[in-house]
Amino acid sequence: MRKELPMASNKNDMNRRDVLKGIGLGTMGFALGRNAFGPARSLAAPGSPLLAKDQLYQKQAPPAKVCLVKGNDRRDIVYQALKKIEDEVLASIGNKNILIKPNFVVTNRQLAATHADAVRGILDFLEPHHKKQILIGESTISKEGTFDGYKNYGYLPLETEYNVKLIDLNLQPWQYRYVFGQGHRPTPIRIISTFLNPDLYIISAAKMKTHDRAVTTLSLKNVLLGAPLNDYTKNDKRLTHAAYNYSREALLHYNMFHLAQEIYPDLGVIDGFVAMEGNGPVGGTPFDARVALASMDPLAMDVLATKIMGFDPSQIMYMTAMADAGMGQGDLDKIEVLGTPLAECQYHFKPNKRMVEPYGL
Numbered sequence: 001m002r003k004e005l006p007m008a009s010n011k012n013d014m015n016r017r018d019v020l021k022g023i024g025l026g027t028m029g030f031a032l033g034r035n036a037f038g039p040a041r042s043l044a045a046p047g048s049p050l051l052a053k054d055q056l057y058q059k060q061a062p063p064a065k066v067c068l069v070k071g072n073d074r075r076d077i078v079y080q081a082l083k084k085i086e087d088e089v090l091a092s093i094g095n096k097n098i099l100i101k102p103n104f105v106v107t108n109r110q111l112a113a114t115h116a117d118a119v120r121g122i123l124d125f126l127e128p129h130h131k132k133q134i135l136i137g138e139s140t141i142s143k144e145g146t147f148d149g150y151k152n153y154g155y156l157p158l159e160t161e162y163n164v165k166l167i168d169l170n171l172q173p174w175q176y177r178y179v180f181g182q183g184h185r186p187t188p189i190r191i192i193s194t195f196l197n198p199d200l201y202i203i204s205a206a207k208m209k210t211h212d213r214a215v216t217t218l219s220l221k222n223v224l225l226g227a228p229l230n231d232y233t234k235n236d237k238r239l240t241h242a243a244y245n246y247s248r249e250a251l252l253h254y255n256m257f258h259l260a261q262e263i264y265p266d267l268g269v270i271d272g273f274v275a276m277e278g279n280g281p282v283g284g285t286p287f288d289a290r291v292a293l294a295s296m297d298p299l300a301m302d303v304l305a306t307k308i309m310g311f312d313p314s315q316i317m318y319m320t321a322m323a324d325a326g327m328g329q330g331d332l333d334k335i336e337v338l339g340t341p342l343a344e345c346q347y348h349f350k351p352n353k354r355m356v357e358p359y360g361l
Contacts, residue, residue, distance in 0.1 A: 078121025299328025
């Protein structure tokens with residue numbers, strides 16, 4: 001049975017996801033033919049950057065700040081990264097409820113998951129300012145269920161240490177959206193309603209890892225591919241990939257760009273203390289990078305993190321598409337690094353072996 005959450009809305013209170021939704025409808029209408037959805041401007045959400053006739057999206061995102069901290073204590077460097085943009089973050093949260101979305105993927109390998117101490121660093125930052133209960137939610141692909149991950153990765157004590165509630169997002173209500181599947185056909189996909197709630201402040205607490213289809217997996221991918229439902233009988237996350245051919249699979253990148261029109265983190269945090277290189281996102285090996293990143297521009301942060309890992313972000317199609325659409329800053333020259341100098345955090349991660357040929361790595 002289809003389930004839905006009531007979705008509160010306020011036309012005078014636009015957030016980033018409202019604006020991106022307007023951008024995406026216009027862009028898609030143009031891509032499929034100008035009359036597919038009508039004139040782009042008429043579909044823009046109020047307050048969106050579609051200012052001129054036939055302008056599909058804002059041409060240039062503003063400069064971005066990304067906090068980068070290197071150190072010997074995972075929890076502390078996450079906290080310190082957030083402190084550098086404290087005023088901006090607290091102002092953006094306002095009175096909203098907060099969801100922290102870690103990345104487990106599977107529930108039985110700590111190296112593949114966001115460490116509980118990284119989440120503690122986020123909670124240490126929020127606790128003095130945010131008195132509402134904070135949700136921590138994940139939607140694993142493992143058949144054992146998300147709470148198996150909470151147990152294995154040491155998340156259960158967080159409910160007694162802080163005012164938080166652990167939830168399995170795979171058990172939440174959902175709504176239909178669509179992605180492009182085999183034969184480039186629109187394919188229905190169940191999206192967890194939590195990710196579509198405009199009144200929820202979403203923090204993507206990602207792990208720095210390599211990936212077998214997108215080179216890296218960071219804060220945006222953590223949310224975009226966490227949003228499809230896995231009800232433990234059917235896993236809709238797989239529908240975003242269309243085909244598992246391990247090439248430069250354009251549909252995966254387009255589907256992430258497409259979903260990002262409605263599903264987008266408000267704040268990004270990356271746990272790169274002990275990152276993963278090689279055959280990520282699950283089967284890789286440890287990389288002792290000892291860094292944490294935080295930004296209110298998750299795209300800019302992911303671009304910078306990709307550079308830190310030693311890869312070229314301009315090769316990663318969903319990142320370049322989002323940057324071209326003005327959804328975040330993609331130009332490294334326009335990203336201000338706060339904290340540890342970038343030159344002190346420049347590494348060379350081994351890529352997933354399946355990405356070596358398609359990307360010339």
